[in-house]
Amino acid sequence: MTDLISLTNVNKYYGDYHALRNIDLTIKTGEFFSLLGPSGCGKTTLLRTIAGFEGVSEGIVMIGGKNMAGVPANMRPTNMVFQSYAIFPHLTVAENVAFGLRKNKQMDKLQKSEAVDQVLEMVGLKGFGDRQAHALSGGQRQRVALARALILKPKVLLLDEPLSALDKKMREQMQVELMRLQRHVGITFILVTHDQEEALVMSDRIAVMFDGEIGQMDDPETLYRRPNSRRVAEFIGKMNFLDADVKSVSDQITVDVAGLGTCTVNAEQAPSGIDTGKAAVGIRPETLAILFDGEKTERETIAGVVDEVVYYGDMTYYDVRIAGVDNTLNIAMKNLIGRPVLDVGAQTTVVWDARSLVLLP
Amino acid sequence: MSLRIYAIAYLIFLYAPIILLPIFAFNDATIIAFPLSGFTTEWFGELMTTKALHGAVQNSIFIAVITASLSTILGICAARAGAMYNFPLKRGILGLVMLPLVLPEIIVAVSLLIVVVQILDLGLSNWTVIAAHVLICTPFCIAILNGAFQNLDPSMEEAAMDLGESRWSAFRLVTFPLVMPGIISSFLIAFTISLDEFIIAFFLTGANPTMPVYIWGLLRFPSSLPIVMALGTILVALSIILLTIAEILRRRGMARVGVKDKGGFL
Numbered sequence: 070m071t072d073l074i075s076l077t078n079v080n081k082y083y084g085d086y087h088a089l090r091n092i093d094l095t096i097k098t099g100e101f102f103s104l105l106g107p108s109g110c111g112k113t114t115l116l117r118t119i120a121g122f123e124g125v126s127e128g129i130v131m132i133g134g135k136n137m138a139g140v141p142a143n144m145r146p147t148n149m150v151f152q153s154y155a156i157f158p159h160l161t162v163a164e165n166v167a168f169g170l171r172k173n174k175q176m177d178k179l180q181k182s183e184a185v186d187q188v189l190e191m192v193g194l195k196g197f198g199d200r201q202a203h204a205l206s207g208g209q210r211q212r213v214a215l216a217r218a219l220i221l222k223p224k225v226l227l228l229d230e231p232l233s234a235l236d237k238k239m240r241e242q243m244q245v246e247l248m249r250l251q252r253h254v255g256i257t258f259i260l261v262t263h264d265q266e267e268a269l270v271m272s273d274r275i276a277v278m279f280d281g282e283i284g285q286m287d288d289p290e291t292l293y294r295r296p297n298s299r300r301v302a303e304f305i306g307k308m309n310f311l312d313a314d315v316k317s318v319s320d321q322i323t324v325d326v327a328g329l330g331t332c333t334v335n336a337e338q339a340p341s342g343i344d345t346g347k348a349a350v351g352i353r354p355e356t357l358a359i360l361f362d363g364e365k366t367e368r369e370t371i372a373g374v375v376d377e378v379v380y381y382g383d384m385t386y387y388d389v390r391i392a393g394v395d396n397t398l399n400i401a402m403k404n405l406i407g408r409p410v411l412d413v414g415a416q417t418t419v420v421w422d423a424r425s426l427v428l429l430p
Numbered sequence: 431m432s433l434r435i436y437a438i439a440y441l442i443f444l445y446a447p448i449i450l451l452p453i454f455a456f457n458d459a460t461i462i463a464f465p466l467s468g469f470t471t472e473w474f475g476e477l478m479t480t481k482a483l484h485g486a487v488q489n490s491i492f493i494a495v496i497t498a499s500l501s502t503i504l505g506i507c508a509a510r511a512g513a514m515y516n517f518p519l520k521r522g523i524l525g526l527v528m529l530p531l532v533l534p535e536i537i538v539a540v541s542l543l544i545v546v547v548q549i550l551d552l553g554l555s556n557w558t559v560i561a562a563h564v565l566i567c568t569p570f571c572i573a574i575l576n577g578a579f580q581n582l583d584p585s586m587e588e589a590a591m592d593l594g595e596s597r598w599s600a601f602r603l604v605t606f607p608l609v610m611p612g613i614i615s616s617f618l619i620a621f622t623i624s625l626d627e628f629i630i631a632f633f634l635t636g637a638n639p640t641m642p643v644y645i646w647g648l649l650r651f652p653s654s655l656p657i658v659m660a661l662g663t664i665l666v667a668l669s670i671i672l673l674t675i676a677e678i679l680r681r682r683g684m685a686r687v688g689v690k691d692k693g694g695f696l
Contacts, residue, residue: 120592122588122591122592142588142591142592143591143592143593143594143596147592148592149589149592151585151589152585153583153585155583155585155588157586157589157590159607159608168590168593168603169594171594172594172595217589217593218592221593
């Protein structure tokens with residue numbers, strides 16, 4: 070895969086407000102790339118600078134090897150699916166989809182209508198061409214917006230929170246459909262979302278943004294298992310944090326974790342450049358366990374008291390208090406056969422493993 | 431119950447004088463009084479042959495068409511800016527633009543007369559009336575067009591640009607058709623306001639009076655009162671028709687974009 074988009078040291082100011090800070094990123098051809106972050110982190114601004122709706126104050130945006138400085142949105146090889154979908158309500162579905170072909174002189178009327186039918190079929194709206202656009206449901210509008218962008222065969226499809234207006238079921242269905250569609254057309258997708266689950270499910274790579282800068286850029290698994298900072302760890306999934314004191318750093322790191330005691334972790338479990346001294350340790354709820362009666366483990370254990378029980382059906386989330394730690398540990402347990410749901414106040418044994426710890430500065 | 435009586439009395443008080451217009455316009459007597467003495471269309475016939483009136487009507491229509499066009503164009507600019515862009519002092523500026531809506535017309539008329547004649551040292555003509563009419567009509571146009579523009583999704587023009595259109599053609603292909611009913615509605619209302627505006631026209635017309643000013647002149651001759659009644663009848667009918675068309679178009683425009691009606695002037 071080759072680099073399709075590269076942003077070098079991109080900065081954007083709105084007056085005194087620094088909306089994008091030193092953004093450096095490259096996106097490869099055919100990649101499903103997500104910009105993830107809380108609202109106001111600059112992810113939509115970044116998407117709009119790639120689309121050409123916003124200029125950059127500093128830095129270079131390259132698409133397909135061409136510098137995009139001064140190239141307006143209508144001349145860029147990108148197409149966008151807007152958060153509101155921006156379907157033209159006075160046109161039919163087919164007219165909406167064919168909108169981008171207006172300037173195309175190589176195709177005659179018949180070819181255009183064939184192209185429309187083809188792309189409508191691809192997004193699952195076969196036979197909807199004659200419908201009035203304003204009479205469509207949310208999910209259908211979304212598909213029209215997709216079809217309208219895809220018919221131009223852009224190098225990059227930009228998606229600005231495309232699923233946020235849909236209900237949960239529809240959203241999950243569209244996630245899968247979007248992934249399948251992306252594989253099918255082979256176009257680079259850049260998705261903006263504030264939903265970490267959506268980003269994890271769909272993306273090849275994710276850039277997590279905070280306050281206008283990229284906090285971490287990695288594939289979903291690395292991002293989830295090896296967050297490089299506390300804010301990334303907090304934003305992606307659930308994470309327990311314990312105070313820690315790093316004693317020595319070499320191939321292995323010796324660390325004294327509040328409540329758990331001294332343990333040794335591998336260097337890859339910490340961001341590079343970690344030093345001795347105060348730090349934090351992150352533990353995912355699903356890497357902890359409660360030892361039920363009759364179960365055995367060879368891993369480390371520690372005594373605890375159940376402080377809160379949240380029952381989800383397939384899972385139960387326990388907050389367990391252990392000695393020497395102020396906050397409770399959140400533990401996710403599958404409700405397997407034979408496992409009771411514990412009551413608040415129950416004495417338990419917590420199982421943990423040094424291999425699942427993440428050391429954070 | 432008493433509230434209902436009040437409401438009915440209120441409506442009668444409001445509209446009875448207007449109902450008198452057509453009644454006396456078809457009454458066969460020069461004196462405006464009951465009992466009615468018979469049916470005639472003579473007064474309407476006389477309207478057709480009064481040369482001076484025709485000049486006044488032509489003047490008025492000329493002024494109204496230009497006024498409606500200019501104030502609708504200004505209204506489009508203001509409403510679009512208000513709906514799509516953020517700029518410093520936006521609320522204050524938009525408020526200032528709407529001010530003539532509540533400004534007494536006599537104040538506008540007198541101050542414009544002073545500016546035009548004393549300060550600029552220009553003669554009075556149809557154009558001075560047009561300038562003043564644009565001033566008072568524009569707020570109405572903005573109010574109507576605001577409704578049309580604020581219902582638009584601002585990303586719609588961006589979407590059109592994203593699909594390869596220039597800024598202007600994005601406006602022409604997407605925004606314009608969607609706000610078209612609002613534009614027509616705005617034009618018709620501005621036309622109606624300008625057509626029957628009296629105070630400003632009275633102060634600012636040059637040698638050729640507008641229709642309302644001509645009617646005012648006719649009132650000095652009691653014998654021509656029925657003609658005024660006939661003319662008034664036509665004007666009322668015309669106003670009602672134009673405003674109804676304007677409102678129908680406005681509502682149709684709303685339905686077209688698939689939004690709920692949020693009121694309007696009617």
